[in-house]
Amino acid sequence: MTRTRRRPYADQRPRDLGGGVSSVPVPIPGNPLGYTLVYAIDSPAGPVLVDAGWNHHDAWQALRTGLAAVGVDVRDVRGVVVTHFHPDHAGLAGRVREESGAWIAMHEADAQLVKLMRGLGQGEHHDFQSEMLRRAGAGAHELPSIADARPDPPAQPDRELRDGDLIDVPGRVLRAVHTPGHTPGHLCLHLEDAARLFTGDHILPDITPHIGIYPYDRDDVDPLADFLASLDRVAALGLTEALPAHEWTLPDAAARAAEIRAHHEDKLERLAALVTEPLTIWEIAARMTWNRPWADLSPILRGMAAGEAAAHLRALEARGLIRRLPEVDPVRFVALHS
Structure with missing residues (x-):
């Protein structure tokens, strides 16, 4: 959730x-991220797509016309490899x-997460989200708007990698590289015959x-x-060229990986300095630095910020630098030594 020089979809x-x-930019309507870059190999x-974009009429039209502009008829697509299950990546795979x-x-x-999501009713989803937020220390006034936010689950895949x-x-050598973190099953795809990495x-x-x-x-x-x-x-x-799903391509994936690692290590160090008294996940998230003040974050963004705070707290706990108090709700x- 750092600041970005995000390039608007209209310029893509x-x-x-x-x-x-x-590459074909596919809009994410109503989302500040703007668009997903779908790649055709x-x-x-027949062509194989890397990701597909958000399941929305405007996105579908953009995908079809964008593929046509680079000489691909969507009816000829052989397969869709989804880097991860999030709706801006997997949403249109079923339509393709x-x-x-x-x-x-x-x-x-x-x-497996898609299967779980598809079998979870709206009421069950609401109850799960509400309990998770309550245990994190969210205020009662914040529960409904976060707990009820739920995009439609993507299509169940035919092949599991x-x-x-x-x-x-x-004719190509495209290998799955399991890179968990953003999701448990996130994949990068290494185009080994061209030293390219779809990230x-x-x-x-x-x-x-x-x-x-989550929880x-x-x-x-x-x-x-x-x-x-x-x-x-x-x-x-x-040395591999990075072809990410958002923003723009990069000549050196390893160099950017090192920068991202350094960012998180710095974030962990700053977070450890905050936890000098017993605090809930929600209180800690509110004290962390985001791309705008906590008071200005929407309920949905606060929920995401709390998830990110929780992941960093868990990492500090695993490193033996902080502890969770027993039997506290x-x-x-x-x-650790407070």
Whole structure:
């Protein structure tokens, strides 16, 4: 949630990136992120898309016309590889499948989350969100607007991927690289025959991806540690061009990975200095630095900020720098020796 020199969707155009790869900007209506970059990889058996965009009429029209501008008919799409299950990436995958008969592929961990989401009723979702927010220390007035926000779940994928799997793109070598953190099943896709890496939301040029814990008070996962380890995995690939899902391409994925790692280490250091007295997750999030004052954040953004605060608190706890107080509701954290 850092500041960005975000380029508006109105300035974006479909682009031939060379080497049989094109990019198509697909709008995210009503969202300040603006758009998702969907990539098309040519193959003799038909193009394969990396991500698909938000499930909205305007987005669908932009995807169809954008693909046509780079010589791709959406009806010829062979498959859609989804970097992760979030709606601005996976939302239109089902529509592409309906139009072309394409397969949809996703990492198995995110595929399980999609299955869970599709089986969860609106009432169950509301109850889950409300209890999570209450245990984090959110005020009662903030619960309804956050708990009721729920985009439609994406289509269930046809194929489940694991780390190291080769994607079905005839004539190309596209390998799945499991990079958890932003989601449990986030994938980067290494186009090994061209030293290119489709990074999804794992590496972005000017912002850092959201790393959160849901429910906020889980102590059996450490998504920030997973994310930092995934950055190291990307750096170990050597010099690769980064093709992210937002903003713009970068010549050196490893260099940007190092910058993002340094950002989070600095954030952890500053957060540890805040937890000098027992505080709830919500109180801690309100004291952290975001891209605008806490009072100006919408309820939805406060919920995301709390998730990110929780992930950093969990990382500090796992490193032995803070502790959660036992049998306290809402959950509270404090420095280890306080």
